[in-house]
Amino acid sequence: VQYRPETHGWKNYMTLIAIILALIVGRALGDGGKLLSMRWFEVLINRLEKQLSSYRLWDSPGGILISVGIPLVVLALVLHLLDEFFFLLPFLVSVLVLYLCLGFELFDHNIDNYRQALEQGNTEAAQDAAADILAADISRRGSDDFPGVLGSLFRQSNDRIFAVLFWFLVLGPLGALLYRLVYEVLQLRHDIHGAFTDSARQLYYILNWPCLRLTILAYALVGSLIHTIDVWRDQDDLSLAQDDNLLPAAGMAAIACGDMDDGEDTESRLYCIEHADGLVKRSLLLWLTLIALSTISGWLT
Numbered sequence: 679v680q681y682r683p684e685t686h687g688w689k690n691y692m693t694l695i696a697i698i699l700a701l702i703v704g705r706a707l708g709d710g711g712k713l714l715s716m717r718w719f720e721v722l723i724n725r726l727e728k729q730l731s732s733y734r735l736w737d738s739p740g741g742i743l744i745s746v747g748i749p750l751v752v753l754a755l756v757l758h759l760l761d762e763f764f765f766l767l768p769f770l771v772s773v774l775v776l777y778l779c780l781g782f783e784l785f786d787h788n789i790d791n792y793r794q795a796l797e798q799g800n801t802e803a804a805q806d807a808a809a810d811i812l813a814a815d816i817s818r819r820g821s822d823d824f825p826g827v828l829g830s831l832f833r834q835s836n837d838r839i840f841a842v843l844f845w846f847l848v849l850g851p852l853g854a855l856l857y858r859l860v861y862e863v864l865q866l867r868h869d870i871h872g873a874f875t876d877s878a879r880q881l882y883y884i885l886n887w888p889c890l891r892l893t894i895l896a897y898a899l900v901g902s903l904i905h906t907i908d909v910w911r912d913q914d915d916l917s918l919a920q921d922d923n924l925l926p927a928a929g930m931a932a933i934a935c936g937d938m939d940d941g942e943d944t945e946s947r948l949y950c951i952e953h954a955d956g957l958v959k960r961s962l963l964l965w966l967t968l969i970a971l972s973t974i975s976g977w978l979t
Contacts, residue, residue: 829926901932
């Protein structure tokens with residue numbers, strides 16, 4: 679009989695270990711995009727569109743489901759086949775997939791560049807850093823003033839870190855890859871209007887609905903609880919039609935920067951950007967702590 683460690687309780691610890699390893703690798707090597715470009719996914723979508731655009735299926739939710747479904751099926755088959763050889767192989771693939779899906783290093787890099795430009799009083803460098811931040815925001819609705827840039831960073835903390843972790847917890851590597859692929863579709867086609875992009879955006883809203891609220895809850899617990907809850911209660915109508923301003927408003931309330939405007943002095947901007955960075959990192963630490971506690975307690979199966 680082949681030995682399966684999960685029958686001896688090891689499976690409960692694999693998720694936590696995978697997350698920690700993926701974050702460590704990300705810190706050591708940078709984001710996975712430096713090692714494996716998502717260009718392959720863009721090529722896949724373009725080929726599918728060329729073959730299926732004449733069919734009604736493409737201009738429906740079926741188009742996006744096919745696009746993200748093919749890589750997910752391939753990954754599921756790989757995990758199944760590897761499990762037949764050695765139980766640690768699927769675990770290592772899971773760590774790799776999570777590492778490739780996370781974008782924590784880019785988030786940190788953008789914040790550091792913007793902070794340094796503000797500290798040096800380099801207006802041109804600050805504008806370039808702001809442009810980089812906004813370019814990585816799939817909503818593309820942030821303005822290039824300071825509140826817009828700060829709000830974009832809060833949205834990206836959810837898109838690049840917390841939502842990926844959430845779906846990894848729920849569905850394993852398939853969940854993390856699913857969210858990242860939908861995110862990539864919107865990144866690639868943010869300026870293209872059509873049924874395919876609209877379906878991708880609706881799927882993104884569905885996947886993001888629980889993640890967004892858990893991120894706000896984390897912000898409230900590690901930041902200003904009362905101010906964050908007030909903003910959350912006032913602006914959240916609980917609909918799937920996501921308000922792109924909800925998370926930025928909650929984040930700025932959590933660090934007491936809700937009244938910030940573009941006319942603030944450099945010292946005030948540095949205060950807000952440093953506290954935004956700290957808020958995200960404390961929220962991540964809170965997530966890891968709760969995952970560890972639930973794992974040790976046997977709640978995570």
